Amino acid sequence: MLELRNISLTLERDGESQALLDDVTFSVPTGHLLAIVGPSGCGKTTLLKTIAGLKEEDNGEIRWQGRNLAEDGDLHPSELGYVPQFSIAHDLLTVEECVASAVALRTRQADHESAWAVVEQVMKQTGLTTLGDRQVKVLSGGQKRRLGLALELVTNPNLLLCDEVTSGLDPKSEREITQLLHDLARQNDKRIVINVTHSLTNLSLFDTVLVLHEGRVVYHGPPRALNHYFSVEQAEDIYPKLARRSAERWGDSWARHRDSYYKAYKLAPAEEVPFSDAKIVENREPDRIKLPSAKALTDEDESDLKKQKESDKDSANKEPEEEDSWGKHKKNRDKKKAAEEEEENKKHHKRHEHDVEVDAPHRLPGVFAQTRELLRRRWTIFKRDRSQMWLQAAMLFGFPLLVVIFGFEGVPQVRQMSVRQDANVLLDIKEQIAHRASLLKAGGIVSGLVLMQVVLVTLMASNNAAREIAAERDILERERLGGLRAISYLLSKILFLGTFVLAQALWMGLFVEMLCNGIPGDLVVKLVLLVMASASMTAVCLGISGLMRSPEKATILSIYLVGFQLPLSGAVLTLPKVIEPFVQPFIVAYWSWSGSLNTMKSTSFYDGVKAITSTSLEPANLAIFVLSIHLIIGLTLAYAGIKKSQWD
Structure with a gap:
């Protein structure tokens, strides 16, 4: 389970504070494929790098398998795989050499045969077997993305983070890569795959979709409920619609309706069960409960906005339990529960205060082994x-x-001065001049x-x-x-x-x-x-x-x-x-x-x-x-x- 609680990250730019991430909260269970989508500059890559530990959050906490990464140390390299937007590999190496080098640098293998077994397995897993002898510089965009995934899969990571790995690809290649990510999430029931993407196609292959807008979470749920929530015919219409309202209003709207969607699609349990124990039931139809109307999200003029505010107030009065789940009364109860959970976690971590244990093949090679490779x-x-x-x-x-x-x-040799005394003063001067000239010439050369x-x-x-x-x-x-x-x-x-x-x-x-x-x-x-x-x-x-x-x-x-x-x-x-x-x-x-x-x-x-x-x-x-x-x-x-x- 990966949990993010109230993550915020602010950047100082031109003397002003700019919020890159604003109170981001969500959780992802294992065996799950999550898409993080949103307009350009909304904080998708920043969020991914924060999870990976490349950026440090200002507030909030990130938990992985119950441990607080800020207090108990970052993820072990064998647990984490990070695939950047563009494939990063040496152009003059072959695909097979790149994967073999990753195995040698990141894992300890008993012998040469076991190392090559890992290489062959990863290449087969990513569909690169027939491309093993090709140099990286001749690969297509889709093939390079597969190679980027292969380089991270050599340690069989439980958390695989992908940053725009489908950007710039043709539709066929984009679907193939997305399908590969879907398969990778299913092949390991302990693995979570998170893919940042700007594209809203192929969302049906994802278990859930997280929509970011100016650093705020404005939706987190199954792709089949996306159009309903934003009241659009096609997913591509979501981005223009996001631009019609401020991120703060979108975020507040999602905070009000989040519980209803979580309950309807079994993304979160009943109130009595801690949020960290949430399970996602794949392809499950939503329960027959009343979902928040998306009609309110289409309002654009002032009068409609006023009506929406009144509607929200009425809804709060009619459904106090739903509102309380994220309201003041619920906050007080959640604080108490959080304090109890934190105390229990501290006790747990004291009992397990040691480095993350990994099996022998996933232990890092020694300094000289890495140097040699x-x-x-x-x-x-x-x-x-x-x-x-x-x-x-x-x-x-x-x-x-x-x-x-x-x-x-x-x-040239330096002309030597005569040791005899010459009565001819002119000859003596000439000899001194010649000696000086030869000295300067030799010294200069x-x-x-x-x-x-x-x-x-x-x-x-x-x-x-x-x-x-x-x-x-x-x-x-x-x-x-x-x-x-x-x-x-x-x-x-x-x-x-x-x-x-x-x-x-x-x-x-x-x-x-x-x-x-x-x-x-x-x-x-x-x-x-x-x-x-x-x-x-x-x-x-x-x-x-x-x-x-x-x-x-x-x-x-x-x-x-x-x-x-x-x-x-x-x-x-x-x-x-x-x-x-x-x-x-x-x-x-x-x-x-x-x-x-x-x-x-x-x-x-x-x-x-x-x-x-x-x-x-x-x-x-x-x-x-x-x-x-x-x-x-x-x-x-x-x-x-x-x-x-x-x-x-």
Whole structure:
């Protein structure tokens, strides 16, 4: 049983409070298919996300199987399935691979055979068996909706929430998906299926329909009574009719007539039985009792509204028991009952104060099991993305060649000064000028080659990480709701991107070293600094990607970050002494560049480097330490971004 009691949710917008949900109360028994319908913007998706725990209500309580979710913890990932409006899956994976990945990330299976048994069962259940080898990108809209359902059914959830899964489909596909939802509700007598939809067709397949209008419940009952309540010939006429009156008036009207409909269609028991014990009798004809007339709901002018008010008063006098059920006298009695129930529930929860028990196959896999699956899946996607592979190859081999072009003739040697005393002053001056010129030339080439390596490595790092999280944000949100750990996701990204960090940085350093006949300084330290520059920029851009909702915004911000590396490094133009101490700590290129040049202290090239710049050159160990701080900060931001819910 799912129960919502007086749920309200308010949003502050432009300094004003806007009620998204207003005193929403209803219950749904198990083995039941409920449709939540209403005009656009009435709060359907908000209500569904509130049930799922993606949004937190301001007032009221949600109970699942008798326990208060706010006090006793959210639903276990195995209990809940949430199917968003559009299918969320990787385009380059096949249907079978998507389902298999969901099984690996959300369940613990004894062996490979049992895991594939679940995959085959779910695909058969959703009609995807013949589509197993097709990539997601070639599926039709209806097939993608079936896949979205399949990804949630791997844990056999008892509460399946579907958000507009039939929107945008042709009539045939819409009915097929609705029929599938109907079958899913019937296949498991412990399951509740709730489908949010704007469409009013195929309502006969639902057990009950909940109509929302501006965040208020204005009807909850069987679809066959819908037209009677709103006094319309066709269900499609309901939305225009809702617009004729305020949501408050519709809500008040339903509050007055709710008991009569519940009694007539056995949606609620007699007054003596708690509302939470309500049962729904499928296809049962209503009892022969007087139902509220829907004629009153068609009034549009002031005179008719006045008549309706008088009619309501007369009805209240004639039928006090019905009015009292939601009137003042009944409220006092309900408060007393609610207090007694709450006390009993507290005693019950004290006796059962532990985590929700689930069987072994539904327990979440361990951190490393999830990490391994995510990493395997990411490499599969990378290998199938031809454009990305060509881009990586072009950067891996093209960027080092770009550096080598400027040092293909090798690093020039610094002209040495003569140690003998020459009586010819002019020759001595010429020798000093030549020495100075060779010093500047060698220092400029060495500094430029090192800086180009660093900047190009950071550019590759930005390209690798900028879209890594933001581009699959929707998939991440769905999988986190299903039990994916943030640390597992982050570890998979570290391992995946770490491969590119090592390959690109080491290849850049070694390739340039070989073709430029050796750049002065300690090769090992220079390689470490290149790797650290790549790793720290990768981490920072990964953090940006985790915090941004849009991959385009993440990419632009990361590109700007790399673009500032060259001018702010101080290698080309020296920064003013006033701002240099405040800027340099944040510039990756500065630390890798200055640390590499500092390793040349024992060579004559160091004087040449110092001659062309007045920027201080930091020791390599300090540079590595600062870059490590950048790395840690970037990964921390990435983890925070992964943990933060960013559902649309």
